[in-house]
Amino acid sequence: MGLRADITVRRGAFEVAAVLEAADGGTVAIVGPNGAGKTTVLEALAGLLPGVVGTIELDGVRIEATPPDRRRVGVCFQDDLLFPTMSVLENVAFGPRARGRDARAARLRASELLRDVAPAVEPSAKPRALSGGERRRVALARALAAEPRLLLLDEPLAGVDVAARAEIRELLRRVLAGFDGVAVLVAHDPIDTLTVADRVSVLEAGRQIQTGTPDEIRAAPRSSYAADLVGVNLFRGTLEPLPDGAARLVTDDGAITVAPETRVDGPRAAIATLKPIDVALHAEEPEGSPRNVVHGHVSEVAIDGERARIRVDGHPPLTAEITAGSVARLGLARGSDVWASFKAVEVSVIVTDEGAAPGTLSG
Amino acid sequence: MRRPIIVLCGLMLMGSACSSDDSGGSAGQGSAGAETQLTVFAAASLTGVFRDAIGPDFETRHDGVTITFNFGASDSLAGQIRSEGTADVFASASGTWMDAVQDDPGVTERTDFATNRLVIITPPDNPANVVSLDDLARPGVQLVLAAEGVPVGDYAREVLQSAGILNDAEANVVSNEEDNASVVAKITAGEADAAIVYTSDVSAAAGNDVTAVEIADDVNVLATYPIAVVAGAPDASLAGAFVSYVLSDAGQASLEAYGFGTAG
């Protein structure tokens, strides 16, 4: 039972191919940059797109040729698509009604779900009176009310203001834990996926780059998106040896100094990762021991509780993780002039061409 | 920026106030010299003979003159003349409406110029088998007449009254049309069973489109058509010349060719 899908979708000049597998009760997250084709995969699973080639098997039954109203697939859309002329209760009761329940039973099921998923929302309210987070809750309730076997969630935290996000994440975790079908979740922000998904699939430009558990991806990200995703700085380039046993990794965006465990005697292609927590930020050029100092401007500030992730656009660009207090102390904001520093030994290097076996060499 | 727009509004208003009359006349043969315009309001039944014969003939004889005709139901035309007064000549299908115009704004050179009789017409296949005036009183016959107030409508009812079948025939009326052309149209389209129109309409409409059933002279109506120059016409002598032409041998011959009887 569960979901087994192997599909290719062509939309104009763009082609998306994905293989997904999940058991009942499981949750798969699809992540990737904008335009990668994540929503396309979801819509293909829901039967909302023409031209889908391949197989989709749900609970042992092939559904790729079934029209969307007969697949037991529920969708929570990125833009909610709550029916504007109906009340919240009628929206949620729509699925059960469509599947044949009489009006009373449908309304009863709808109120139960609403009490569970959106307790603060007035059932007689109209969608336009709700906030982003409340609409998302109702959309989730509506998708669940139809008792789907496959639940598709398209960027469930998009459009939800920061204050409500933590609550919605918690709600998702609770709902998905109790959901006995298969859930496929599309997300942009890593935190959304890593807390609820059993398996994560990274999609870039229509191709699945990597699939695995969150830890597997974190341990060995295969693309900069995946690395960013799990919060790691990723550098890809050519390793050039330095006289003192260190090496320079030359990438397209700049060069850094690294300390490979094994001596490198000639140019080698390599990937290096650096944890954001190991990047320090300074308001002025630092003195002292760090081998790597990068000067640049702050391009992004993301504060999550006590932790802050700062993106610096230097050569190369870097993500640093510092405390929220440090952000205030340094007076950092978008556009701020800043110096980032890190030690060569903090960088993990993986040589990717002939010679050294792939794998982490340090850290 | 604002002032020029207001001036523009004003100019446009004034420009549109001076409108020119344009109601389908024949293009004249304009030679050197000023083009003179003559406006003739005539009953709808005169459309064929005025537009296709008498009008062009008059224009040929009077260089530089363009006639603009306005055809319609005589009651409607009389109303327009009284309120608008843009006609030079008025040719009516009945004395009543000429009386109205004579009353206001007034006419000169009023003369009866033609007569017309009434006739029954049916679609070519005569679906209700109407062969005499009395058949119009038969229940179930769909009869079309012009509305009361329109000369041919009033005449038709006179005929029916003389024949003693007005009430029964009225019960058969399915439509009161606004002029004789619309009445004929209903018959040529095959919609009604019978109608009463002028004999001039039978000759004007191509013979195959309707079947004519004569009405006996003793009950028939002789419609007398008066023509006159309307008071206030800008070129009274030209208007008078037109009236004279209509009354001349040439004009009367045209009228006869189109199924009218001669005056007097």
Next chain:
Amino acid sequence: MHRRLPLPVVCLAAIGAAFVALPVVALIVRAPWGDLGDALRGAGAGNAFRLSLMVSVAATALSVAFGVPLAWVLARGSFPGRSVLRAVVVLPLVLPPVVGGLGLLFALGRSGVAGRWLHEALGIQLTFTTWGAIVAATFVSMPLVVIATEAGLRSIDPRYELAAATLGARPSRTMWRVVMPMLAPQVAAGAVLAWARALGEFGATITFAGNLAGHTQTLPLAVYQARQTDPGGAIFLSLILVAISIIVLVSMRHRLTGGR
């Protein structure tokens, strides 16, 4: 909130308003109010009023019943010749009404292309009957419903229908429960316009259905007939038309303008 309107706009608007209002004011001023009762009776006002209401309401109902599905097919369907169909459907708006009436005559009249069969096989004759007047009024007013409804359909996000499908709704349930409620304001606006058009319809009615008091003589036809013989009656009949229209349009103003 006090906004200053640009002077040229006010100037043009005033001219426009006067242009439209003046004929109505003139009618009111010229009406022989003393002879009100007699004039109305003489001009057949009672019959004309009843017929006008009946014909315009029936025509509106038919326009909506057939116009909305037509608009749906035009907006959501995909078949060859769709733009030709749209042009044909809108044609009655562009054609002179008398031409429309002639067309109806040749199509549905006793000897007409389809009317012949209606008459011979079913004994139905539309000309000279109230149903004929309804057909003529529907012909000229249906395009208004189609245009308003199609515009409304285009403005509705088609993804709502996808959402409904994922919830298990078949196309008919989606159409009735999801789309139609969203479309209702536009259909209503189209229906009001259609009703107004049907009420004022003259050319197609007199050409196709004829002019007979009590059967086909709606208010516009009655006005036309009365204007020579009974000008006072004609004015009062006209004012009845104006009054009905103002009452309905004012009460519908929120639907037509979207509030305020």
